[in-house]
Amino acid sequence: MNLEERIANAVNEKLTDGTVEKLVEQQIEKAVKDALEDVFRYSGKGRKMIEERLNEVIVPVIERHGFNQYIVKLDAVLTDIVNNTSLEDNKKILENFRGLMREPEKKEIKLSEIFEEYCKHVAANVNTDDLEAHCEDGEPYYDHVTAQMEVEHEDKGWFNSSFDDCVVKFTCDEDKDLNCQIKLYKYKTEEKWNLRHLGETFCDINSLRGLSEFEVFLMTLRRGFVDIIMDTESEYDSDIEPDEKPEWSLS
Secondary structure (H helix, E strand, O other): OOHHHHHHHHHHHHHHOOHHHHHHHHHHHHHHHHHHHHHHOOOOHHHHHHHHHHHHHHHHHHHHOOOHHHHHHHHHHHHHHHOOOOHHHHHHHHHHHHHHHOOOOOOEEEHHHHHHHHHHHHHHHOOOOOOOEEEEOOEEEEOOEEEEEEEEEOOOOOOOOOEEEEEEEEEOOOOHHHOEEEEEEEEOOOOOEEEEEOHHHOOOHHHHHHOOHHHHHHHHHHHOOOEEEOOOOEEEEEEEOOOOOOOOOOO
């Protein structure tokens, strides 16, 4: 048997002894494994779909759970913090803590009413450094400022969700630091909305001293599961007078 015949026999043997089938099987297994890893990797559609489904089921259950039994523990932690802060900080921390623990006055609120609270927040906290001061009839005041609210509904694209989601943005042209947003959600079959999360207004207990009254108001709505009636999707007020008054001298 010459060399050519031996090579031909070796090839035929490998083609008929199951080697090719085994190699093909291994490659198919590898291809399926790689494909599944792509589907369920961090940015994969499979992982995203599972997370969406879990959020729809689990998050509302957690949000409806009462955590009142932990208030005593929270109070103990707060007391410890208060004992290690300055007197002025103590007052602010205690005020915000009482505000957060207070039950909401009503079970539902209009979105336009939330905007009214934001306007009060702007009036109380707007930075007046760049505002022009005026004085008429002996009463000094700063230029009036603006506040606006816009609702942006989320487009879920191909994903079929049983929830509707939207973002409500509050802005003040004269003071960007007062800009904030909240996220609302509701079942498609329902009319009223609920707060899902509050963006940067969330805080731990160590940040109680830095919360504004508007942030406390929003957190109280969320903690009390207050229903929100979307009676408007756009609001604008250009006649907000800052609470702070300028120093004025006739000399």
